[in-house]
Every structure is written in structure tokens, then in C-alpha cells.
Amino acid sequence: MSLLAVLDRLSEVSSFDKSLESARAAVNKVLRPQAFKDLLHGTWLGHPLHPVLAMVPVGTWLSAGILDAVPPARPAATALIGTGVAASLPAALAGAADWSEQDDAVRRLGAVHAVANSAALGLYVGSLVARRKGNGTLGRVLAYSGLGLASASASIGGHMSYAQSSGANHAVPEARQLTTDWIDLGPLDDLPEGRPALRTGEGQGTPIGLAVVRRGARVDAFINACAHVGGPLAEGTVEEVRGADCIVCPWHGSAFDLESGEPRRGPTASAQERLEVKYEAGRVFGKLPNRHASK
Ligand code: FES
Secondary structure (H helix, E strand, C coil): CCHHHHHHHHCCCCCCHHHHHHHHHHHHHHCCCHHHHHHHHCCCCCCCHHHHHHHHHHHHHHHHHHHCCCHHHHHHHHHHHHHHHHHHHHHHHHHHHHHCCCCHHHHHHHHHHHHHHHHHHHHHHHHHHHHHCCCHHHHHHHHHHHHHHHHHHHHHHHHHHHCCCCCCCCCHHHHHHCCCCCEEEEEHHHCCECCEEEEEEEECCEEEEEEEEEECCEEEEEECECCCCCCEHHHCEEEEECCEEEEECCCCCCEEECCCCCEEECCCCCCCCEEEEEEECCEEEEECCHHHCCC
16 A cells, blocks of 8 residues: 555544544634734735745754764754754644644644654654753664654645645636636626625536625626635625625635735635626626636
């Protein structure tokens, strides 16, 4: 069985779901207010923050592993290990924030990722203690063990990101399929005022859902699948969030600015795919920007 198949199997094990739900509730209780959680999600950055922060411990620990092989450079290795230990806390907080808003399969694998990272951190802390006590050999053994564990854990994180799409923009696959021609969204007067409505566009033989919001004579249109993990925006609401009128996802509450698609509230870190809109003879038409024109 391949490593990837093992990880897929792990993400199907539901035996610990109750404990994971308790852990999720605890994370949501600790990571408050929402603005702090959004800071950790990377909503302000337009990109998940966790992989950015995780580069610091991974990079410093890997560099320390190289320097530890060169005796005169070992004091620098110790300094790098200390830096990685300190940097692991914000990386862990950002990871926990993202983890708490994912589906069951991602959360199960994320728990394994967190346990492995915690164990690696413990080994590095042990390494620092051993070095401080003058036991450099033990310090290096613990550090290399930590590096092995952190690397294995990083591959789990990669599987979560790429195979399980935990940090991906879930609206993009729909946008890629959607025609780049103008789509007839129907008469303006048929759209309800101030709440999302579902319309469909053509996508290589498959209907692609679109969430359309009318405010007076203005219409804003988006891919229906939420950028976060694909929730149905057309079943959401229109609310003012942080000073902007937004379409709000019914699944985890991500809010996207109606006029730009930019995220105003997480957990999403990505903007929502938004269509250009034009009006002709009382009808509304939408069209994806050309960046998705691949056919
Ligand atoms: S699917 Fe999570 S906020 Fe939309």
C-alpha cells in the first residue's frame, strides 16, 4: 500500500471523531475574537497563513540539521533550533484555526499532523535542553529524530493541502469549467431584492451554479461554490460585514465583498470568483473574467 493510500485510510477512521469535535470546540473557544481567528486564517493576506508560518520551523530545523554535521557550526545550529521552536507556536495556532473549519476527513488527518508536529517539537525542546547541559551527542540525536518526524508530518500536511484540497480555492475548479461567453441570468425583475438567488451557467456539458445578488438596479454574480470548501453561496445571506455589503456562506460564515469578491471575514483566505455583469433590455448577463479562458 502506498503512503498516500495509508493517509487516505487514516482520514476514514471515525473512531476519534467525538474527541476531535471536543478539540474543535476548544480551539474555537480559545481563538477569539473572530478578527484574531481571521488573522490566523490569512483572510487579510488572501492566502492561508499556516503554510507561510510553517516555513520558519521547517526551514530553521532543516538548516540546523546541516550545520549540526559541521562541528564548528554547531552553536549556530542550536540558535536555529531555538528559533524554530519559538516560531512553531504561531504556525500551530494558524494551523489549528484552519483545522477547526474543515470537514471530517481533513480534521482526522490534521489531528495526526498535529500530534506528529507536537512530538517533533518535544524532541527539539529536548535537544535544546541536552545541548544546554553539555550533552551535544544526545542533542543531535534528538534533533535529527525531530527532523525526521517533522518531515513526515510535513508530508501529511501536503496531502491535506493537495489531495484533500484543504487550502485550495474551491470555486476555481467550477470557474475553469464555466464558459467564458456571456451567460443569460434572466430578467432583472425576476431576481429577489437583497438575497442570493441561484442561477446556472454552462460548463462543458455540466451546469455550474452561480450565486446572484440584486440590490436595486445593481446585480453581483459569483460562482456558487464557496472558495473555502465549496458551500452553496446561493443559500447564504447578504449582510454588512466590516463596513461592506457581503454575500455570506451558510456553512462556516465566510463573507465576500459583493463589489469585489474579496474576503471580509474568514475562515476563507481566498477571494470568491466573481463574474462581470451587464444589462440588456431588462435582462442580466454574467461573464467570467478572461483569466479563466483556457479553451
Ligand atoms: S464553505 Fe466554509 S465558509 Fe463557505
